[in-house]
Amino acid sequence: MNNTVKLKIPNICISEVKYIFDILLNKFLGVDVVYETLDDGTRGCFKILYNSKSIEISNNFFTTANLYSKDRLPQSVYKDNVHIDNNVYPIVSLFGRINVSTEEDRIILECDIVSTAFFMLTRWEERVIEDRDAHNRFPSKSSMAFRNNFLDRPIVNEIVDLLWALLTSIGYKGRRKIFDYKVVPTHDVDRPYFWISKRKSVKSIVGRIKSKNLKDSWLLSKSFLDRKDPFDTHDDLMNRSEKEGVLSHFFFMTGGNSRYDNFYDIHHPRVKSLVKSIKDRGHIVGLHPSYNTFDDRSMLLKEKEELERVAEQEIICGRHHYLRMQMPKTLEIWSDIGMKWDSTLSYADNSGFRCGVCYPFPVFSIERRETLNLIERPLIVMEGSVATYENLSPKQAIEKSRKLKNEVKKHNGEFVFLWHNSSTYTSVWNNYSILLNELYSY
Secondary structure: OOOOEEEEEEOOOHHHHHHHHHHHHHHOOOOOEEEEEEOOOOOOEEEEEEOOEEEEEEOOOOOOOOOOOHHHOOOOOEEEEEEEOOEEEEEEEOOOOOOEEEOOOEEEEOOOHHHHHHHHHHOOHHHHOOOOOOOOOOOHHHOHHHHOOOOOOOHHHHHHHHHHHHHHHOOOOOOOOOOOOEEEEEEEEOOOOOOOOHHHHHHHHHHHHHOOOHHHHHHHHHHHHOOOOOOOOHHHHHHHHHHHOOOOEEEEOOOOOOOOOOOOOOOOHHHHHHHHHHHHOOOEEEEOOOOOOOOOHHHHHHHHHHHHHHHOOOOOEEOOHHHOOOOOHHHHHHHHOOOOEEOOOOEOOEOOOOOOOOOOEEEEEOOOOEEEEEEEOOOOEEHHHHHHHOOOOHHHHHHHHHHHHHHHHHOOOEEEEEOOOOOOOOHHHHOOHHHHHHHHOO
């Protein structure tokens, strides 16, 4: 039996429309699609046809070539449950009220879930909304997801589930693509060792004494006397990952020209030995580009090549320092210099589903109007977000992380978390050690 579906689309914004349907139907569901472009001026809907039946989805966004402006932002957010064959599918729609009707040979969906998914995956709201924080980052509080209380929901995954239900309802006989739930530990190595420089370490302890932070001063002094570097947790993290049967990803810095980075020399013997140890144990070495690389191609390429020389291998993955990201320029640079996947897209000030999804997905450039040769693996939880920006107690941080993880499990997605190797040495971080257990647990 032929399980290919035909998709009739309007003759406008073809690159964008094909991108999002390729993601939703092919990449996420495993459905083969052939396209037919309508030249009759019809822009009202998308039609998915299988045998003699169809699904008609309203097109409320891809109606003009000028897509990305403030007046094109969603004006209302609709949340409702859609009932298909006695099953319930919770849906968020940014482009139209949710309503489903059924006729003899067709199902009509009045809301534009296609454009909702495109909105979330491309993050185009971040280009047209000018709000930025002190580090020139788009803050969660300016996003549609935060302002409308769905940052904790992978609404694109929910749309995918609905699309599958609609397809099977019209008789589709193919098999759904299977994803396996996985935990993906990542570690941004801002400072691999605390005691790498005695002068700087002593200065740090003296600074804590002067600020009357006596407990941390004692912890650091004790670690020096015990000859145990408080930042040297790399083996512990790898041991945890190996116990769970997963790989740790360590993202190293190789440069920087701001006060927020350049804290170590990638060529220092201890650092080079650490990189080799990670490789020898079968874990992943990636790049943590410095603070000002997010819009600087030459600087980013230089740092990538420097790490490749030290690691003696191609570097294909990483995450930007301070989660700095300019959409879509930063990811265009990554694609241009040969990086294969990024995991920067989480809000520093709020954990959750910035892209509305817990699957890796190909990146689309709204500037070039093309799919980039780059995969985004969205970051879901960063320890610094829940503990510092959100100011959650350890118990609250565990509860939120567990809630987000359960959403990922529901969709068999990737639970990507960030735990810095240096998040252990202070009296504050000691209280959050139980959070790391939750992040690793299946």
